[in-house]
Amino acid sequence: MDIPRERRPNRQRFLYIGGGLLGLIVLSVGLSRLRPAAPSVERGTIWSDTVRQGPMVREVRGPGSLIPEQIRWVSAVTPGRVERKLVLPGERVTAATVLLELSNPDMQIQRLQAERQLTDAQAQLVSLKTQLETQRLNQAGVVASMRSQYRDAIRKAAADSALAASDLISTQDYARSRDQAEELTERLRVEQQRLAIYTNSLPEQLTVQEAQVTRLRAIAEFQRSMVDAMVVRAGAVGVLQELPIEVGQWAISGATLAKVVQPERLKAVLRIPETQAKDLAIGQEAAIDTRNGIVRGRVIRIDPGAQNGTVTVDVTLVGELPRGARPDLSVDGTIEIERLESVTYVGRPAYGQANSTVGLFRMIPGTSEAERVRVELGRSSVNTIEIVRGLSPGDVVILSDMSRWDGVDRVRVN
Secondary structure, three states: OOOOOOOOOOHHHHHHHHHHHHHHHHHHHHHHHOOOOOOEEOHHHOOEEEOEEEEEEEEEEEEEEEEEOOEEEEEOOOOEEEEEEOOOOOOEEOOOOEEEEEEOHHHHHHHHHHHHHHHHHHHHHHHHHHHHHHHHHHHHHHHHHHHHHHHHHHHHHHHHHHHHHOOOOOHHHHHHHHHHHHHHHHHHHHHHHHHHHHHHHHHHHHHHHHHHHHHHHHHHHHHHHHHHOOEEEOOOOEEEEEOOOOOOOEEOOOOEEEEEEOOOOEEEEEEEEHHHHHHOOOOOEEEEEOOOOEEEEEEEEEEEEEEOOEEEEEEEEEOOOOOOOOOOOEEEEEEEEEEEEEEEEEEOOOOOOOOOEEEEEEEOOOOOEEEEEEEEEEEEOOOEEEEEEOOOOOOEEEOOOOHHHOOOOEEEEO
16 A cells, blocks of 8 residues: 655745745845936037136127117108109208208298288388378477467567556556467477377387287298298208108108118117116127127117116217118127126026026036036126036036926936
8 A cells, every 4th residue: 555755845945935035125125226217318409518717708788770870850841742852762962952842832822921911011110100200290390380489479478568568558468468478388388298209109109010010020931931841951961861752742740751861970779688787887888790890889878768678778889880881780789797807607508597596417527427406696698607606617517408307307418
C-alpha cells in the first residue's frame, strides 16, 4: 500500500517573492521622489543675455514725425467762390505770392455802399462847414452894424448932454438919447456874446460830423480790405504744403485755404509712452532716426497732459538735416534720461516693468538647463534694465516670453 509523503514548504520560493515585493516597494518610493522631467525649449525660439556690470544709459523711445517749426495757415477772410488756383503744392512762395482768387458780388455791393455813405458824410461835413461859417459871418456883420449904431448913440448922447447943459434942448430929448445909447450898449454886448457862441460852437459841431466821417471812412477801408482779401496771398516765405480747395468750390469765412511751411526749419514731435515719461525734462539730449540718418536734438517742450496713453514731446533739431527730411516724415526718437555708473544690468525682458519683481530663467552653468529665479528689477531704459538683486554679473538669463512654462521651475534648452 502507498504511504502518503509529507510535503515541506518551499522557503526559497517565499524568499524570492518577498525580495520581489521589497524591490517593487523600493522602486515605487524612489520613483515617487524623482522630479518630473524638465520640458524642452528650442534654442532658436528664445533669446538670452548676459548680466553685466558697468555704466548704463537710461533712455526712452517713441515714434513721431517731423513738423515745421513755423506754419502759416491761410484762412478765408470772406466767403467766396474759387475762381482761379495760381500755385500748386510743393512750389516755393513769398509773402506776396497770389494763391487763389475768390469772387463774391455781395462783398462788392457792401464796399460800394460803404463808399457811398462815406461820400455823403463828407458832403454833409462840407455843407455844415459852409453853413456854420456863414452864420458866424452874418453874426459878425450884425455885431459890426450894432457897434456903429452904438457909437453914433454915444456921440449923440454926449452932444445932447452939452446942449442940455446950455438949455438948448429939452430934458426929455436928452434923456431919450441917453436911453438909446444904453440900449445900444446892451444890444452890442448881446450880439457880441452871440458871435462868441457861434465861434466857440463851430469846432464842436464840426468835430461831431468829422467823427462820423472818420467812422465811415474806417468802414469803407474795411470793406475794401475784405474785397482785397478775396485775392488770397501766401503771407509768408516758404513752401506751399497744402491747397485743399478746388476751382468752383465755395469757401466759407474762416475755412483753411492753404498751408505754408518752412521745410528748412523742422522739429520732431515724439509720442512717448506715459509710463516712461515721468523722468522727462526740458533740455535733455535726444537722437532722431529719420531712416536716412540720425540727427541730434534737444527737448524743448513736454505736453502737460497725456493722450491715448502717450505724452507729446517736442525736440528741436541741432545740425544739418539728412537728405530726404521733409514735413510729416515718420521718425523714431530716443531721449537720454540719465547715465548710471557701476550698476548691474541686463537686456530688458519681454515682461516685467521697472521697480518690480519677476521670475526669470537663469542658465545653470555647465548644463543645458535653466532654472527660475526671483529677480528684483530697478530703473529701466529702452533696451536694458537694472538688476537690484537675484542675479550676478556673468549670469545668462532668458529674456523672451516664457509664460508657457509658468507652471515649471526648470526647462531644458535644446
